[in-house]
Amino acid sequence: MKKALALFVVLSLALFAGSAFAGQARNNTGCGLGSMLFEDNADGSVFSQSLQATTNGIFGNQTFGITSGTLGCEQPDSVFTNDMLLAFTVDNMDGLARDISAGHGETLTTVAELMEIPADHHDAFFTKLQSNFDKIFVTGEESASVVLNRMAKIAG
Amino acid sequence: MLRQRVKRFRTMLFAKPGGRYLPGFVFVWLLFLPAVSMAAPVTADQLARQADSLKLSEKRYWHTLLHYRPSWRGLRSLIDDPEFFLAENGKRRPDEELAATLGGFLEPVGADPDSHPRCRFPARYHWLDQHLDLDGKLPAMVCPKFAKVKGEIKPRSAELIFPGSNFNNPASMFGHTLVNINGPYKSKLLSHALNYSAFTEEKNGFAYAVKGIFGFYQGFYSVLPYYAKLKQYNDLERRDIWEYELNLDRQEMERMFRHIWELEEIYSDYFFFDENCAYQLLFLFDAARPSLRLVEQARPWVIPVDTVRLLEQNGLITATAYRPSKATRIAWIVAQMSQDEKRLAAQLLNQDELPEAVNRAGFTGAEKVRVLDLAIETLEFQYLKRDVARPEYRQRYLSLLKQRSYLDLEEPAVPPIPVPTRPDRGHGSNRVALLGGEADDEPFAEVRLRPAYHNLLDADAGYLAGSQIEFASLVVRHYPDLEETRLQQFDLVSIVSLSPRHDFYKPISWKLDAGFTRRLFRDGEERMLFRVNPGGGFTFGNDRQMAFLLMETELQFADDLRDNYLLGFGGSGGVLASLGDRLKLKLEFRHSEYLFGDQASSFSGGEVGLNWKLSTNSSLVIEAARTAIHDDYRSEAKAGFNYYW
Numbered sequence: 051m052k053k054a055l056a057l058f059v060v061l062s063l064a065l066f067a068g069s070a071f072a073g074q075a076r077n078n079t080g081c082g083l084g085s086m087l088f089e090d091n092a093d094g095s096v097f098s099q100s101l102q103a104t105t106n107g108i109f110g111n112q113t114f115g116i117t118s119g120t121l122g123c124e125q126p127d128s129v130f131t132n133d134m135l136l137a138f139t140v141d142n143m144d145g146l147a148r149d150i151s152a153g154h155g156e157t158l159t160t161v162a163e164l165m166e167i168p169a170d171h172h173d174a175f176f177t178k179l180q181s182n183f184d185k186i187f188v189t190g191e192e193s194a195s196v197v198l199n200r201m202a203k204i205a206g
Numbered sequence: 207m208l209r210q211r212v213k214r215f216r217t218m219l220f221a222k223p224g225g226r227y228l229p230g231f232v233f234v235w236l237l238f239l240p241a242v243s244m245a246a247p248v249t250a251d252q253l254a255r256q257a258d259s260l261k262l263s264e265k266r267y268w269h270t271l272l273h274y275r276p277s278w279r280g281l282r283s284l285i286d287d288p289e290f291f292l293a294e295n296g297k298r299r300p301d302e303e304l305a306a307t308l309g310g311f312l313e314p315v316g317a318d319p320d321s322h323p324r325c326r327f328p329a330r331y332h333w334l335d336q337h338l339d340l341d342g343k344l345p346a347m348v349c350p351k352f353a354k355v356k357g358e359i360k361p362r363s364a365e366l367i368f369p370g371s372n373f374n375n376p377a378s379m380f381g382h383t384l385v386n387i388n389g390p391y392k393s394k395l396l397s398h399a400l401n402y403s404a405f406t407e408e409k410n411g412f413a414y415a416v417k418g419i420f421g422f423y424q425g426f427y428s429v430l431p432y433y434a435k436l437k438q439y440n441d442l443e444r445r446d447i448w449e450y451e452l453n454l455d456r457q458e459m460e461r462m463f464r465h466i467w468e469l470e471e472i473y474s475d476y477f478f479f480d481e482n483c484a485y486q487l488l489f490l491f492d493a494a495r496p497s498l499r500l501v502e503q504a505r506p507w508v509i510p511v512d513t514v515r516l517l518e519q520n521g522l523i524t525a526t527a528y529r530p531s532k533a534t535r536i537a538w539i540v541a542q543m544s545q546d547e548k549r550l551a552a553q554l555l556n557q558d559e560l561p562e563a564v565n566r567a568g569f570t571g572a573e574k575v576r577v578l579d580l581a582i583e584t585l586e587f588q589y590l591k592r593d594v595a596r597p598e599y600r601q602r603y604l605s606l607l608k609q610r611s612y613l614d615l616e617e618p619a620v621p622p623i624p625v626p627t628r629p630d631r632g633h634g635s636n637r638v639a640l641l642g643g644e645a646d647d648e649p650f651a652e653v654r655l656r657p658a659y660h661n662l663l664d665a666d667a668g669y670l671a672g673s674q675i676e677f678a679s680l681v682v683r684h685y686p687d688l689e690e691t692r693l694q695q696f697d698l699v700s701i702v703s704l705s706p707r708h709d710f711y712k713p714i715s716w717k718l719d720a721g722f723t724r725r726l727f728r729d730g731e732e733r734m735l736f737r738v739n740p741g742g743g744f745t746f747g748n749d750r751q752m753a754f755l756l757m758e759t760e761l762q763f764a765d766d767l768r769d770n771y772l773l774g775f776g777g778s779g780g781v782l783a784s785l786g787d788r789l790k791l792k793l794e795f796r797h798s799e800y801l802f803g804d805q806a807s808s809f810s811g812g813e814v815g816l817n818w819k820l821s822t823n824s825s826l827v828i829e830a831a832r833t834a835i836h837d838d839y840r841s842e843a844k845a846g847f848n849y850y851w
Contacts, residue, residue, distance in 0.1 A: 083599075083600045083603055151607035151610040160393035160396060177614065183611030189604075190604040
């Protein structure tokens with residue numbers, strides 16, 4: 051029976067091993083669409099929920115404003131002094147583009163809140179953005195600050 | 207002593223914002239220092255005596271802050287990192303740790319105030335200050351790093367976040383819990399998610415799994431923006447998320463934040479089953495609200511959903527929100543679409559058509575939106591999984607979005623996704639069952655005990671339909687006529703993941719059974735054997751009605767088998783259906799040809815199971831099976847009662 055138990059452990063663990071863990075730090079994917087985060091185990095591997103591959107302490111580089119999201123992407127001078135707005139936009143470009151194309155969505159609402167646009171102006175702002183989608187995202191390679199600048203212009 | 211005090215005072219002066227022009231005055235100050243210090247002399251001994259007389263080291267809150275728990279030889283802290291303790295015996299001695307902490311608070315401040323005990327352990331300081339008036343006795347001090355980070359996080363309120371389980375990821379099977387620290391913003395995306403998880407750089411999956419279960423890894427807390435966690439759980443790992451709003455007020459959040467700060471870079475040995483994420487988070491709530499006793503109330507093994515129940519019982523939960531995963535959103539859009547819409551969406555994804563094609567199909571606005579939204583969500587998902595290269599993704603994504611931006615509907619193109627039953631409102635994770643039945647005309651009574659968690663026949667409310675996860679399930683049978691009580695079955699683990707396929711998502715279904723079970727041997731006797739039974743295949747249908755077909759391997763071990771083992775191959779198939787709100791039905795057929803070891807025989811069997819839900823935590827069950835092993839036919843039927851808690 052002992053042999054059997056040992057074999058069971060080996061077999062069941064082989065199952066887990068199949069989806070071997072591959073820890074990945076954030077990829078520096080540059081600017082524009084598709085530079086979304088690949089945190090931790092982007093392959094959704096077996097233990098990914100309970101394990102992490104980096105430890106920078108609790109508050110390592112991971113709070114807003116000092117996010118490393120703005121690394122790897124040259125940002126031209128921005129009219130925005132709000133670090134959080136820029137950091138959030140860098141990390142959520144794809145969601146923002148999707149929400150603008152649909153004229154609504156949580157990512158877009160969040161950006162509007164950070165731009166300090168009053169809630170009762172959101173609908174009008176979003177409609178304007180939607181009809182100007184192709185003026186905001188022309189190549190899909192625009193950096194976050196370019197996108198934010200274009201959005202601000204549309205907001206008027 | 208005097209020099210130390212002087213040094214502390216000087217550092218303090220320089221640390222003040224306006225301190226830069228002060229050096230010239232320091233000399234003058236120094237002349238007066240002895241007198242100033244004499245006015246409020248306080249020594250570590252005095253503080254310790256005062257703390258002793260108040261019996262502070264015996265107070266429950268002190269034990270909460272230090273994570274002390276009773277063990278078989280007195281109190282022991284669950285924190286394993288020596289950096290967390292100022293006393294050498296701090297892990298076991300609350301009194302020595304308290305005295306050492308007070309001593310630490312009196313230490314002179316060095317060049318780096320952030321590493322001073324007062325800045326390292328703000329929750330301890332704050333609590334001791336309330337009892338000993340430390341602020342009145344010690345010089346003022348600022349902790350720049352603490353102030354800066356707190357200013358960024360701005361803790362105002364909190365939510366418990368529960369990402370549920372997902373198909374095909376065994377590690378997610380019990381779900382997970384983390385805490386969202388909300389700042390002053392309306393958008394939840396701007397919250398910070400606090401996560402307790404094990405740390406490793408292990409690349410070998412095998413070593414990794416063993417170590418994870420047996421506590422070889424160190425667990426740490428970490429903070430990430432909530433949106434990053436959503437991308438991981440909600441998008442990539444296909445897990446629906448539940449958000450439980452908690453009624454912690456600002457003062458309580460400050461207490462929690464101070465305690466989180468103390469755990470910066472502090473490790474505890476991580477145990478997958480008990481000292482896990484769900485258990486460790488309970489200390490934070492106890493620290494936030496001193497009247498809570500969540501850690502004491504927790505079961506020895508903590509399943510994340512039990513944390514939710516515990517918080518609810520203690521009146522912490524005020525509201526809930528459901529955040530469907532990307533996979534759920536995709537499946538929902540697909541369910542609303544006609545065949546024509548699906549065909550065009552597939553063509554867009556295969557690049558047989560360009561997004562402009564939605565205009566030629568004679569579709570209504572809503573139909574166009576569904577086609578485009580499905581293509582957009584699916585393309586994003588493919589990119590997340592790295593099935594599509596970035597330049598191609600960018601170009602295709604942009605052209606789909608551009609087409610989408612021409613469509614502005616008054617009404618949403620799909621109705622809102624129906625909110626399923628909350629995970630904590632499903633049946634309890636423990637189960638006991640009492641049954642009576644007959645096996646080949648021999649009456650028996652059966653007791654089943656299952657510490658975790660859910661099987662295919664249990665009511666789905668709150669759980670993932672088509673999933674089964676059972677651990678350490680025990681079945682004992684008593685035959686009154688034979689005056690015999692037998693162990694019938696002991697499953698180490700039994701996992702089934704039936705994941706229905708649709709046009710835009712084609713997952714694999716699989717199962718793994720391993721454990722001891724009673725089987726018929728060649729001599730006509732029933733005996734225990736050890737069995738491992740993995741399988742994989744496909745499931746069709748939906749959450750309510752599904753049909754499955756799996757290829758299976760069967761491996762058995764027993765001393766009485768020829769060569770002590772048996773290896774067979776075969777398959778199983780069946781249906782699983784929810785009929786109405788209360789009834790669940792399972793029909794299953796299995797066949798295996800035994801080809802190696804104790805070979806030249808086969809197994810065939812069919813079984814039917816019915817579960818009638820009486821209440822959330824009780825049900826009636828009927829099961830019948832007919833099996834043929836070694837051409838020896840046996841049948842049994844039983845009925846009984848399930849109770850969950």
